Amino acid sequence: MHTGELATYRDYLDHYRGVIERQCADLTPDQLATRAAQPSTLSLLGLLRHLAMVEQTWFARALLGITDEPRLFRESGDPDEEFNAITGTRDEVDEAFAAWREQITRADAWLETQSDATMAEELAFNRDGRVATKREVLIHLIEEYARHAGHADLLRERIDGRIGL
């Protein structure tokens, strides 16, 4: 347990990246692509792709200001493409993991440049002029990961009965 602000956020963010990794481990591409909570189109692979997008949106686009690279899983114009356009092939799974890990590596490199003193710094996050602090972006990322881990808990239990991952 760390007591500092940034270190606390990093601990929880790393924890949830690990949770998602364990929830997706030891399954076939078919199982990862299973829509286990129909009528929802949610699947573990969809969540992994979504979280790669989330990392890109917040770390690359909002915090690093990189807006000229193509957004992940946004080729078809479907706003839920990362969930809906899944076929369940090995290549698709490998691609999702590679994209997610690439975003995490870049995110962690940015986190290394930060300190408790930068957490109150503000950034514009929307065209309406509202601002967010770096602190609230990181807390938001933790709660977004946690909520999706909650979805993944129930999906995984339906796929092979595993709980407590």
Next chain:
Amino acid sequence: MTLTGRFEPSPDKGELATYRFYLDGHRRILETRCAGLTPEQLAEHSMPPSELSLLGLVRHLARVEHYWFRMVIDEHLDQPRLDDDDPTGGFRSIAPTPESVAEAFSRWDEQIAYAEACLDGLADTDLAAPRRDRHGEATCVRDVLVHLVEEYARHNGHADLLREALDAR
């Protein structure tokens, strides 16, 4: 159904205020997920084989609020945990009656009221203050508050799918 709320910026940018904004937001999400359902629906294990239910989540989170605010932050580790006799931590099957539902929500409200009074007594300068959990492990006020946000968020992930299975809301 929207599975994740859109990002909403906290109106107050202070550190403690930001934690309170998110904690409060997650309490309201759970409340919304439970709204308008019958006692039977609230108690239903609607995502089998999981034994989770929305009512079980409400009971569990009352216990979570009690433990972290009263026992850890306010340092009353000598007191028994809420539902100390329940090995399932609040998820034990409960008779789905209007009375059991009312009792679960009133206990949750009571713990939230206690938590809010506790939070009113804290300032940003208290966040690194050391605390011990019931296992004797070192923690601090900040770590407890961030933990509460992520624990609520994960359970709200459960609540999202439990509710969707009940009425595709």
